[in-house]
Amino acid sequence: MIDPTATINDSGGGNSHSSKRNFNCFIRPRILLTGLRRSGKTSIQRVIFTKMSPSQTQFLESTPHLTLNQFSCGSFINFQVQELPGQLQVFTSGHNSGSGGNSGLASSYDDDTMTSMVGGGYDMERLLKRCNAVVYIIDAQDDYSESIVRLNVIIQIGRRVNPRIRYEVFIHKVDQLSDEAKTETQRDIHNQVRDRFADTVGGGDMWSSTSNTPNTNPQDILINFHLTSIYDHSIFEAFSKVIQKLIPQFGHLERLLNYLLLTSNIDQAFLFDVQTKISIATDSSPTDMQMYELCCDMIDLLINMSEIYGKPNDDNVRTINDDDDDDDDEYINERENLNNDDNEQHEWNIDTQNDPYDENNVQVNDLRNNSYIHSPLGTTPVINNQHSSLIETTNEPASAVFDSMSSSVIKLTGGRALYLKEINRHLALICILREEALTKQALIDYNVRQLKKSIMKLFRLNHPTSRPPVSSPNIV
Numbered sequence: 001m002i003d004p005t006a007t008i009n010d011s012g013g014g015n016s017h018s019s020k021r022n023f024n025c026f027i028r029p030r031i032l033l034t035g036l037r038r039s040g041k042t043s044i045q046r047v048i049f050t051k052m053s054p055s056q057t058q059f060l061e062s063t064p065h066l067t068l069n070q071f072s073c074g075s076f077i078n079f080q081v082q083e084l085p086g087q088l089q090v091f092t093s094g095h096n097s098g099s100g101g102n103s104g105l106a107s108s109y110d111d112d113t114m115t116s117m118v119g120g121g122y123d124m125e126r127l128l129k130r131c132n133a134v135v136y137i138i139d140a141q142d143d144y145s146e147s148i149v150r151l152n153v154i155i156q157i158g159r160r161v162n163p164r165i166r167y168e169v170f171i172h173k174v175d176q177l178s179d180e181a182k183t184e185t186q187r188d189i190h191n192q193v194r195d196r197f198a199d200t201v202g203g204g205d206m207w208s209s210t211s212n213t214p215n216t217n218p219q220d221i222l223i224n225f226h227l228t229s230i231y232d233h234s235i236f237e238a239f240s241k242v243i244q245k246l247i248p249q250f251g252h253l254e255r256l257l258n259y260l261l262l263t264s265n266i267d268q269a270f271l272f273d274v275q276t277k278i279s280i281a282t283d284s285s286p287t288d289m290q291m292y293e294l295c296c297d298m299i300d301l302l303i304n305m306s307e308i309y310g311k312p313n314d315d316n317v318r319t320i321n322d323d324d325d326d327d328d329d330e331y332i333n334e335r336e337n338l339n340n341d342d343n344e345q346h347e348w349n350i351d352t353q354n355d356p357y358d359e360n361n362v363q364v365n366d367l368r369n370n371s372y373i374h375s376p377l378g379t380t381p382v383i384n385n386q387h388s389s390l391i392e393t394t395n396e397p398a399s400a401v402f403d404s405m406s407s408s409v410i411k412l413t414g415g416r417a418l419y420l421k422e423i424n425r426h427l428a429l430i431c432i433l434r435e436e437a438l439t440k441q442a443l444i445d446y447n448v449r450q451l452k453k454s455i456m457k458l459f460r461l462n463h464p465t466s467r468p469p470v471s472s473p474n475i476v
């Protein structure tokens with residue numbers, strides 16, 4: 001029996017203080033979200049994490065200072081997004097930054113000058129040193145030359161202080177562009193960024209613009225380009241890819257999903273955070289954007305239907321009953337997970353308060369000071385003052401009606417079907433399969449139950465309080 005989770009012992013374990021700190025670093029990757037003013041940074045966060053409708057973002061005010069927002073997906077995956085305000089002047093007067101600025105400005109400045117210019121009142125080096133990925137927003141509807149200059153400056157600083165950073169460039173607001181224009185804009189931006197980088201370093205040898213190529217040279221710049229808009233699912237898909245690359249368990253999750261596909265005659269599988277519709281893992285086949293959108297719609301449909309016809313599950317203590325009684329330790333007590341979440345929450349807040357970024361006037365958003373509105377999903381936080389921003393909560397369930405009974409099968413035209421099953425209070429597995437495969441739905445149900453147990457174990461193993469060793473999923 002292949003054990004897709006066998007290698008996780010390599011990264012788990014270790015009770016020492018330092019390994020615990022490393023663990024914390026791993027589970028809370030930090031994303032620096034930046035771009036020029038009005039490029040759409042705040043809108044992206046609001047639409048994904050607070051369910052703000054895209055049209056409402058028109059009324060958002062400019063973000064005046066650095067903000068730090070903390071999120072969690074599926075109660076396991078925590079990350080932080082630092083939004084670096086766009087209104088900071090990248091180039092001060094005296095330096096010609098005009099919108100057509102293609103004149104190699106960045107290369108003429110030394111690194112220190114760059115730091116103060118790009119970061120304004122903030123220590124840019126420090127920000128870059130401590131982040132795992134930079135999400136850079138370029139407004140595709142605007143003249144993007146100045147934005148590319150600024151991106152290049154950030155890449156130059158990042159190269160020096162933290163060469164492992166991933167750069168995820170969102171070519172944003174493409175909703176107004178035709179398909180042809182989108183492709184053309186992406187090519188143009190890609191070429192401009194590469195050329196500017198090459199001009200600055202005196203050659204493009206360190207340029208690695210595809211995420212799928214293994215990074216053999218540690219000096220390579222890891223940069224990916226995504227076409228995005230808040231008016232469709234592209235922003236969710238792009239953000240999902242950013243998150244997936246930062247989740248240490250992603251490789252294991254991918255292998256588990258590949259294994260499920262192989263054994264259950266399924267075409268594609270996604271693991272979705274129900275609340276944000278971020279896909280935290282997929283199998284290794286290329287993502288079909290249309291199917292991805294259908295999966296997102298399926299989540300909405302399930303939650304909406306359940307809220308009308310379902311019964312809220314007020315008992316959080318439950319076990320996952322396995323048909324195989326021969327494996328007692330496979331039972332998972334949700335209460336234990338909840339307690340673990342509580343511990344994590346506590347630790348999280350302490351870490352937040354001690355965060356040295358406070359020194360840099362970062363607006364750290366406090367979970368407990370936020371009030372919550374009841375969105376259709378019931379857990380959406382709301383901003384309660386000018387200086388607070390959005391925040392996701394770890395312990396709130398995605399919905400009172402999303403529980404172990406949540407499952408759905410939808411038959412599509414064209415002989416395909418969607419299969420949804422709850423993994424935990426926050427996560428749903430959605431599979432795309434041929435209708436014929438449903439003739440063996442009992443087998444799929446069984447394999448999905450095994451997968452569910454493996455996923456729970458995978459995350460518990462990576463949790464500091466984890467105890468049980470992981471065992472092979474008994475997928476048949």
Ligand SMILES: Nc1nc2c(ncn2[C@@H]2O[C@H](COP(=O)(O)OP(=O)(O)OP(=O)(O)O)[C@@H](O)[C@H]2O)c(=O)[nH]1
Binds near residue numbers: 058061173174229231
């Ligand atoms: N058409 C379109 N407009 C968008 C999109 N995303 C954001 N916008 C609009 O862009 C404008 C600026 O959005 P913000 O989110 O405030 O931009 P920001 O980068 O946070 O701005 P600063 O805080 O000033 O740096 C708003 O009017 C949004 O409605 C998009 O995908 N498409």
